[in-house]
Amino acid sequence: MSATTPSAAPGGRRTGSGFGRLLVTVYGILAFAAIGRSSYELATKFSEAPVAYSLSTLSAVVYVLATVALAKGGPRWRVVAWVTVGFEAVGVLAVGTASVASPDVFGETTVWSGFGQGYGYVPLVLPFVGLWWLWRTRPHGRTDDVVTSPPEPTAPTVHTEPPTEPPTEPAAPDPEVR
Amino acid sequence: MVLPLLIVVLLACAALAGWALWFVVQDRAVILKQLIGAAVVEALIVVQAVVAGVLMVTRDHPVDGPLFWGYVATALVVLPVAAIWAFAERTKWSSVVLAVAALTVGFLDWRLWQIWGAA
Numbered sequence: 001m002s003a004t005t006p007s008a009a010p011g012g013r014r015t016g017s018g019f020g021r022l023l024v025t026v027y028g029i030l031a032f033a034a035i036g037r038s039s040y041e042l043a044t045k046f047s048e049a050p051v052a053y054s055l056s057t058l059s060a061v062v063y064v065l066a067t068v069a070l071a072k073g074g075p076r077w078r079v080v081a082w083v084t085v086g087f088e089a090v091g092v093l094a095v096g097t098a099s100v101a102s103p104d105v106f107g108e109t110t111v112w113s114g115f116g117q118g119y120g121y122v123p124l125v126l127p128f129v130g131l132w133w134l135w136r137t138r139p140h141g142r143t144d145d146v147v148t149s150p151p152e153p154t155a156p157t158v159h160t161e162p163p164t165e166p167p168t169e170p171a172a173p174d175p176e177v178r
Numbered sequence: 179m180v181l182p183l184l185i186v187v188l189l190a191c192a193a194l195a196g197w198a199l200w201f202v203v204q205d206r207a208v209i210l211k212q213l214i215g216a217a218v219v220e221a222l223i224v225v226q227a228v229v230a231g232v233l234m235v236t237r238d239h240p241v242d243g244p245l246f247w248g249y250v251a252t253a254l255v256v257l258p259v260a261a262i263w264a265f266a267e268r269t270k271w272s273s274v275v276l277a278v279a280a281l282t283v284g285f286l287d288w289r290l291w292q293i294w295g296a297a
Contacts, residue, residue, distance in 0.1 A: 091200040
């Protein structure tokens, strides 16, 4: 599972190494928790609160995807990671706010209710740590002198294929090029 | 579930987590002996699950079955997966991973105890 790309490749660091190893672990645990929760809810009481339990299932799928994407960390998986982790950030804020503003809206609690209160607020903190980590390990430039050199195009969040990196995998985008 | 076994499992998890954290402080990666320690914790949880199953049948202990066994399954999965994942990394972060996994299993076991008593 390791050593497919060097850990300090010039084009960006692997998302699953070093601190990323911990990040993926916590994501994995949350994914397990969310899977367990949603399968229990779907199997035993889905009709009681379909909205809440659908949301639980959705969040479970997203956590699994994010875990896999962060663990794999290739150019395409990095895109998946940005999308899923970003989705979690939005999800926990939106659902958290809605659940606090009007507690009855979902009928039942979800992973994201009360900003992830039931899970020690891990669901609230984790996506932002994940986004920070994706940014930090991004394929462009040095990670340690971000501020000094602005030639980087301003902050499109998704970098798929840095021109400098030896192309170990074909670039993800543009299926219509030829 | 029985209280003595719960205490043994919780202590084992705490010991494993403490061992791993000690390695973090020393900037060391997980070693094979720690994986054996994780296997011991795993075995204890299996024993605990068997005891719980027997008690459910023989004493007709009321418990939310799907919830209980869901937690058992999760508790059993966490350590092996985390151990493999940790062992592939040869830095201190592997020890952090093992510590987090051990604490998680301890927490799950505590939840099992609550579920056992709740129904």
